Amino acid sequence: MTPRATPAPDMATLLLAGGKGTRLHDLTARDSKPAVPFAGSNRIIDFAMANAVRSGLRRMLVATQYAPRSLHHHLPTRWGDRFEPRGLQTRDGRDLYQGTADAARRCWAPIEAMGGDQVLILAADHVYDMDYGALLAAHRASGAAVTVAVDTVPRAEATEFGVMQADATGRILTFREKPADPAGMIGDPGRAMVSMGIYVFDRAFLRAALFDRPAPAMDFGHDVIPDAVAQGQAAVWQLPAGPSGKAYWRDVGTLDALRRAQLDFIETPPARLPFACPVTDWYLGQGSIAMPGAVVPQGARLTNSLVAPGTQVPAGLVTGDDPDEDARWFTRTDAGTVLITQAMLDRRAAHAHIRRSVTSPAPFKRRGLHA
Known part of the structure; x- marks a missing residue:
């Protein structure tokens, strides 16, 4: 420098x-x-x-x-x-x-x-x-x-x-x-x-x-x-x-401030980044940011979200459409920023597995006939 x-x-x-x-x-x-x-x-x-x-x-x-x-x-x-x-x-x-x-x-x-x-x-x-x-x-x-x-x-x-x-x-x-x-x-x-x-x-x-x-x-x-x-x-x-x-x-002490400040650096950076890092490595589109080690498949649609380091997002995950659903599984601010961590996704997946187990019909067993 x-x-x-x-x-x-x-x-x-x-x-x-x-x-x-x-x-x-x-x-x-x-x-x-x-x-x-x-x-x-x-x-x-x-x-x-x-x-x-x-x-x-x-x-x-x-x-x-x-x-x-x-x-x-x-x-x-x-x-x-x-x-x-x-x-x-x-x-x-x-x-x-x-x-x-x-x-x-x-x-x-x-x-x-x-x-x-x-x-x-x-x-x-x-x-x-x-x-x-x-x-x-x-x-x-x-x-x-x-x-x-x-x-x-x-x-x-x-x-x-x-x-x-x-x-x-x-x-x-x-x-x-x-x-x-x-x-x-x-x-x-x-x-x-x-x-x-x-x-x-x-x-x-x-x-x-x-x-x-x-x-x-x-x-x-x-x-x-x-x-x-x-x-x-x-x-x-x-x-x-x-x-x-x-x-x-910027004091980036809240989830909203942290996400919005990073968005400021997408087109015309307002200040110099300490080290160059391609925008494609961390900006997901729709106001969402992926942190180091996060994996987000193309099938996911995330809006105004922060994906925490090391998080493996499942295909088909959607955020930003239903505030109540976002808040049920993730940390959602009043301003609409959604924080997604691996632990949150694991809890969501475990709940879905239990729900499937409870709602699936039990295997049919024919009763035996006795003389």
């Missing part, structure tokens, strides 16, 4: 990759959210990793937690020659990270060893295209202690994000994490400015925020960023347009 025009100098970088992603249902039964496949052989985490490579970052610490095994295999296999040294932080279930800020505090020793005056915090579970070097340059120019990368979304869709208002200079005036009634942007009240979960901190400020607070900060969105806003020390950096001419960032 060709580096960006604005390479990021040496600085400490922490990639947070421990999320479970419960809203992805069975797709994260054995894998963390960042490890979920996206558009063929890519994984969600690969977008952050590719951005780091293109931005010229040479060192990164990856904090893992939930179901880390597949990530621990995937990262060195695909990215191991890109970053040295690598740190994979994991917990065994007895001493879990209590939030994003708690993960940074527990990883502080290797972060400190990386050196540099700034610390870059990245999220591993979003699909986006970003030059981290440009973010760092804007942070240094702002004079703020922390810069939050932001995008804008319709106000009604902002309840799942950190929402802020900023003045004309980019200084953050208000910040609320996942508000029930998100604040509209100044000058554009129909849209909301939301945090991408990506931050650049001055090292000294972050150290004090993590260790000198009376009550330990557990989460960036709930604790650290609101404190910085209250001190007048927080600024925003707006995600610029990508290859499509528009900014593209």
